[in-house]
Amino acid sequence: MNVTENDQSRVRFGFSDDLLNTTSENTTTHQGFQSPLSPAMDKTINGITIIILFITMVSLGCTMEIAKIKAHILKPKGVVIALVAQFGIMPLTAFSLAKVFRLKPIEAVTVLTCGCCPGGNLSNIFALALQGDMNLSIVMTTCSTVVALGAMPFLLYLYCQGFPGLENAVPYAGIIIALIMTLVPCAIGIAINHWARRYSKTIIKIGISILLIASVAIGVLSSIAIGGTVWLVLSPQLMAVASLMPFIGYLLGYILSSLFRQNDQCSRTIAMETGCQNIQLCSTILKVAFRPEVTGPLYLFPLIYIVFQGSEALLFIIIFRWYQWCKTPTEEETAYLSVDKPEVAKVS
Numbered sequence: 001m002n003v004t005e006n007d008q009s010r011v012r013f014g015f016s017d018d019l020l021n022t023t024s025e026n027t028t029t030h031q032g033f034q035s036p037l038s039p040a041m042d043k044t045i046n047g048i049t050i051i052i053l054f055i056t057m058v059s060l061g062c063t064m065e066i067a068k069i070k071a072h073i074l075k076p077k078g079v080v081i082a083l084v085a086q087f088g089i090m091p092l093t094a095f096s097l098a099k100v101f102r103l104k105p106i107e108a109v110t111v112l113t114c115g116c117c118p119g120g121n122l123s124n125i126f127a128l129a130l131q132g133d134m135n136l137s138i139v140m141t142t143c144s145t146v147v148a149l150g151a152m153p154f155l156l157y158l159y160c161q162g163f164p165g166l167e168n169a170v171p172y173a174g175i176i177i178a179l180i181m182t183l184v185p186c187a188i189g190i191a192i193n194h195w196a197r198r199y200s201k202t203i204i205k206i207g208i209s210i211l212l213i214a215s216v217a218i219g220v221l222s223s224i225a226i227g228g229t230v231w232l233v234l235s236p237q238l239m240a241v242a243s244l245m246p247f248i249g250y251l252l253g254y255i256l257s258s259l260f261r262q263n264d265q266c267s268r269t270i271a272m273e274t275g276c277q278n279i280q281l282c283s284t285i286l287k288v289a290f291r292p293e294v295t296g297p298l299y300l301f302p303l304i305y306i307v308f309q310g311s312e313a314l315l316f317i318i319i320f321r322w323y324q325w326c327k328t329p330t331e332e333e334t335a336y337l338s339v340d341k342p343e344v345a346k347v348s
Helices: 005-012 017-021 039-061 066-074 077-100 105-116 122-129 134-160 172-195 197-232 236-259 264-275 279-289 292-340
Strands: none
Touching: 039 134, 039 172, 039 197, 039 279, 066 077, 066 134, 077 105, 077 134, 077 236, 077 264, 105 134, 105 236, 105 279, 105 292, 122 134, 122 264, 122 292, 134 172, 134 264, 172 197, 172 279, 236 264, 236 292, 264 292, 279 292
16 A cells, blocks of 8 residues: 555654554554654753753742742632643643644644643743733742642543543653652752842843753754654644644633632733743653654644744733733823813802
8 A cells, every 4th residue: 555755754753643552661663663863863852951941940940939939828819720720721722622623642642741731931921021910920830830740640641531542652650750850940949049049030041041042952953853844743733723722821811810800910910821831841741751753753842832822922912011001191191181170160
């Protein structure tokens, strides 16, 4: 039977459904599979990915203050709503989009991994730009990272039951190890911010700079190694999912918080926390926890997702700033008229 060139590429990069029937402990490769990366290149990308995650989480920890964390724990309403939004809306959105666009099983597990990830530090930047509640944003990112240790494996197991062949495809042990790897550097960052606060701002700036440079490096190295097959990741279905997931997260996060009568500042914060995923963690899990013959070039999906995640958040920020700009002159004019308007003498 003749096989099309696209089918050959899909088998070569592990898109065959037969691979999904093997457990993470099974080291046998699919017949005819050829790894797109040389061992040296694969180790280099793995190392850079882990370094990015470590530096990112240390930087995130440097934004956290123990006193503020305690304050929100004592009054946890906002945090609870945000956690429900993060681990309720996003995994369900990922599952629904995977079903609507009829993604292949390994594509579906890639999208689900992204959807089940906790919030990332980009949400703190977006919340700041939207004049949100920064204490809530930082505490929410902290809590979602901790809760993800149990929630992420459970949610992946739950939603993977809806796709044939994914029952044994997810390396839960590897995911838990990756999550623990995020908590340790985060704790280091919290300790630095608590006992050596003068270094926190410098570490945050360095962390963001290294994150941007390393992300570009991974993209370049992966493009060189994988070549034209990267277009498998840029399929119309995956592009649609990558664009819709963060938008739906932002929208439903805001609606949910509004339904629970949170103020506008908290609602904007929860919206950002819901739609923003920890892309560095997602990339690390897809690249390190999964076998390369299973995911193929799909570990690049988070890089596509972060483009839409950032651009859509930027759009909301522009709309919000424009609204604030239009609103302020009107309020000032009203106040001016109310002060300068002469009182009309009452006729007795």
